[in-house]
Amino acid sequence: MFDPFPALRPLLHRLDPETAHELTLRALESGLVPAQPRDDDPILATRLFGREATNPIGLAAGFDKDGRVYEKMHAQGFGFVEIGGITPRAQRGNPRPRVFRLPEDGAVINRMGFPNGGADALAARLAKKGSGWIPLGINLAANADSADPADDFVQLAERFAAYADFLTLDVSCPNTANGQVFLDPVCLAEMLDRLDAVAWPARRPKYAAKLAPDIDDALLERLVGVLLAHRIDALIVSNTTRARDGVHDPRAAAEAGGLSGRPLFARSTAMLARVREIAGEGVTLIGVGGVASGADAYAKIRAGASAVQLYTGLVYGGTALITRIKRELGQLLRRDGFGSVEEARAGGTSASRPVLS
Numbered sequence: 001m002f003d004p005f006p007a008l009r010p011l012l013h014r015l016d017p018e019t020a021h022e023l024t025l026r027a028l029e030s031g032l033v034p035a036q037p038r039d040d041d042p043i044l045a046t047r048l049f050g051r052e053a054t055n056p057i058g059l060a061a062g063f064d065k066d067g068r069v070y071e072k073m074h075a076q077g078f079g080f081v082e083i084g085g086i087t088p089r090a091q092r093g094n095p096r097p098r099v100f101r102l103p104e105d106g107a108v109i110n111r112m113g114f115p116n117g118g119a120d121a122l123a124a125r126l127a128k129k130g131s132g133w134i135p136l137g138i139n140l141a142a143n144a145d146s147a148d149p150a151d152d153f154v155q156l157a158e159r160f161a162a163y164a165d166f167l168t169l170d171v172s173c174p175n176t177a178n179g180q181v182f183l184d185p186v187c188l189a190e191m192l193d194r195l196d197a198v199a200w201p202a203r204r205p206k207y208a209a210k211l212a213p214d215i216d217d218a219l220l221e222r223l224v225g226v227l228l229a230h231r232i233d234a235l236i237v238s239n240t241t242r243a244r245d246g247v248h249d250p251r252a253a254a255e256a257g258g259l260s261g262r263p264l265f266a267r268s269t270a271m272l273a274r275v276r277e278i279a280g281e282g283v284t285l286i287g288v289g290g291v292a293s294g295a296d297a298y299a300k301i302r303a304g305a306s307a308v309q310l311y312t313g314l315v316y317g318g319t320a321l322i323t324r325i326k327r328e329l330g331q332l333l334r335r336d337g338f339g340s341v342e343e344a345r346a347g348g349t350s351a352s353r354p355v356l357s
């Protein structure tokens with residue numbers, strides 16, 4: 001399959017990251033990026049939020065904030081796509097520049113602060129494009145100037161429940177003051193109580209909550225406890241980090257914001273394993289942070305994830321990376337004698353249960 005990204009990358013990377021991203025979105029929107037063949041290896045089939053995805057590799061939130069290209073990204077090979085973060089009202093986010101590439105580290109630092117076109121525009125787009133045929137998540141966040149951030153989540157959940165397979169409560173954004181409110185377990189519990197009080201005409205939506213990697217173990221236990229007590233369906237581990245471990249470029253490291261990509265891999269994978277220990281089997285985990293190969297995705301699955309997501313890997317590898325990750329993941333599952341992603345996550349149920357080297 002012809003991949004134009006290696007030729008285009010030097011040009012794109014000469015541009016400011018947000019300009020390059022906007023060009024990428026426009027190229028996808030206008031059909032300039034050829035779709036990848038959708039012939040996923042059956043070993044990758046994964047059940048997520050009650051429906052079948054042909055593979056467990058998902059697009060992480062932030063790439064398609066306004067739902068402009070979710071069906072095009074699905075056609076690039078993702079098994080599921082998360083759009084957003086979306087806030088009730090449109091907002092501009094933090095002043096530019098606010099996204100920085102760290103090519104030496106395969107990383108990005110961003111302090112975007114949720115620029116997005118708001119709930120009305122997204123709802124109109126979803127109604128027009130249609131949803132339901134792609135496993136879709138919508139990432140929800142409070143407006144930066146909201147006087148009642150919990151109410152923002154309730155409004156958004158009511159608005160978008162019908163469109164999505166899951167609604168992600170982003171309670172871990174490092175870049176806005178309102179992103180930090182729900183790191184307080186009491187505030188989190190209050191917000192979840194308010195969501196529980198909504199009278200749904202049909203079934204309650206499925207919720208995921210996205211966790212921050214920059215919290216200590218005691219707080220993590222409390223937050224996970226609150227989330228499970230409110231029957232949250234999935235935990236997404238993790239958001240970007242304020243830490244700068246493993247970053248080689250001191251100038252880039254000095255930029256404020258959340259770090260993603262390769263330096264986040266070890267931290268977010270260790271946190272995933274810890275969340276599995278705390279939460280037990282009662283909740284689905286989605287692993288995100290620094291995935292750039294099939295081995296990375298496999299490590300997240302072995303740490304307890306039923307599915308993985310990525311964003312920064314695409315900045316350096318383009319969408320051909322999705323096909324490579326799927327191929328390598330299939331090979332690793334077979335190498336170790338697993339018949340499915342779920343079997344690998346659970347530790348192996350077949351007679352050929354592996355000894356991991």
Ligand SMILES: Cc1cc2nc3c(=O)[nH]c(=O)nc-3n(C[C@H](O)[C@H](O)[C@H](O)COP(=O)(O)O)c2cc1C
Nearest residue numbers: 060061062085110238239260261289290310311312
């Ligand atoms: C530019 C940028 C914008 C992001 N915006 C959001 C967002 O709006 N909501 C959210 O939950 N996560 C957001 N994220 C975090 C990603 O979804 C993901 O959790 C994080 O980048 C780690 O994955 P990665 O290393 O594969 O990028 C953003 C990440 C980047 C790089």
